[in-house]
Amino acid sequence: MRATVVPAVKGxxxxxxxxRPDIGPNQVLIQIKAxxxxxxxxxITNGALPTKFPRVLGxxxxxxxxxxxxxxxxxxxxxxxxxPWVQSTCGRCEWCLRGKGLFCPEQIGTGxxxxxxxxxxxxxxxxxxxxxxxGVAYEQAAPIFCAGYTVWSGLRIAEPKPHEKxxxxxxxxxxHLAVQYAKAAxxxxxxxxxxxxxxxLIKDLGADVVVSDGEGLSRAGGADVIxxxxxxxxxxxxxxxxxxxxxxxxxxxxSDETFSLTAGALMNRHRIIGSLQNDVEYLYEALDFVARGKxxxxxxxxxxxxxxxxxxxxSRGEVRFRAVIVP
Numbered sequence: 001m002r003a004t005v006v007p008a009v010k011g012x013x014x015x016x017x018x019x020r021p022d023i024g025p026n027q028v029l030i031q032i033k034a035x036x037x038x039x040x041x042x043x044i045t046n047g048a049l050p051t052k053f054p055r056v057l058g059x060x061x062x063x064x065x066x067x068x069x070x071x072x073x074x075x076x077x078x079x080x081x082x083x084p085w086v087q088s089t090c091g092r093c094e095w096c097l098r099g100k101g102l103f104c105p106e107q108i109g110t111g112x113x114x115x116x117x118x119x120x121x122x123x124x125x126x127x128x129x130x131x132x133x134x135g136v137a138y139e140q141a142a143p144i145f146c147a148g149y150t151v152w153s154g155l156r157i158a159e160p161k162p163h164e165k166x167x168x169x170x171x172x173x174x175x176h177l178a179v180q181y182a183k184a185a186x187x188x189x190x191x192x193x194x195x196x197x198x199x200x201l202i203k204d205l206g207a208d209v210v211v212s213d214g215e216g217l218s219r220a221g222g223a224d225v226i227x228x229x230x231x232x233x234x235x236x237x238x239x240x241x242x243x244x245x246x247x248x249x250x251x252x253x254x255s256d257e258t259f260s261l262t263a264g265a266l267m268n269r270h271r272i273i274g275s276l277q278n279d280v281e282y283l284y285e286a287l288d289f290v291a292r293g294k295x296x297x298x299x300x301x302x303x304x305x306x307x308x309x310x311x312x313x314x315s316r317g318e319v320r321f322r323a324v325i326v327p
Contacts, residue, residue: 003017015307024069030061044112060117063122082130082132084128130145150275158225160185166187166225171193172317184295189207190223192217193210214241226243
């Protein structure tokens with residue numbers, strides 16, 4: 001089969017012919033129909049997340065099951081499925097026993113500890129697969145298994161209340177979805193963007209107000225929940241100037257920048273929440289919004305043979321808003 005292989009840390013992405021993977025008794029084999037290219041792939045390539053190379057990356061996989069392991073009873077050949085980041089955990093540590101496998105130190109992650117989806121076929125543990133709602137195109141479903149899942153999880157974990165306002169910082173691959181999810185959930189939605197050329201598009205996505213920085217957010221009345229979706233903690237820190245008392249800032253983008261707090265965080269009882277992908281029910285909800293036409297991913301589609309060009313565009317921040325690979 002054809003697959004994209006990253007040979008080493010900071011190595012050049014290469015499409016190669018490699019053996020089609022075998023599956024174990026508890027796994028399924030998925031023929032990949034679409035694979036989202038996430039900025040986390042850039043972090044992994046650059047060595048920011050520990051993994052072993054050479055490696056087939058890709059953690060936004062969707063496709064059709066073409067084979068099932070001997071012990072699989074819940075999935076069938078022909079099922080349309082996707083796979084989130086966490087595929088399997090040890091089942092024995094404190095966090096697994098508490099039902100919080102996302103904190104398991106021995107978790108198996110898609111495209112990190114297990115083969116990824118930038119390929120024609122990918123094995124996955126059957127228990128990790130999620131059925132895609134009827135009518136949702138593969139190209140729309142793929143980014144939901146990381147980007148959409150992440151931002152909706154972040155909003156849910158912040159527990160916004162009726163009449164509270166939600167702000168999104170960084171209207172990019174994650175942020176353009178966060179704006180739509182916040183609006184679809186019924187919240188007054190503000191966006192913080194340093195790109196004036198995006199203002200009309202951001203409002204078309206559902207934002208009620210677009211401002212350029214934290215002071216502008218404050219002048220607009222502030223927000224009770226801020227979703228920091230970009231890779232700049234400096235921008236997230238600045239946005240806290242517009243965080244209302246008892247407000248929550250949710251960090252969901254990786255950054256090597258220093259994050260510092262002022263006395264205002266203490267006096268206003270602010271909370272800083274780190275969030276990636278939380279309960280699986282949030283993935284169900286995120287997909288359901290897409291199925292009901294409330295959320296739409298803005299995509300750039302690339303064939304597998306052009307994945308190196310797609311990767312370069314993602315790494316330079318040139319994609320508006322999600323790159324999707326179609327084998």
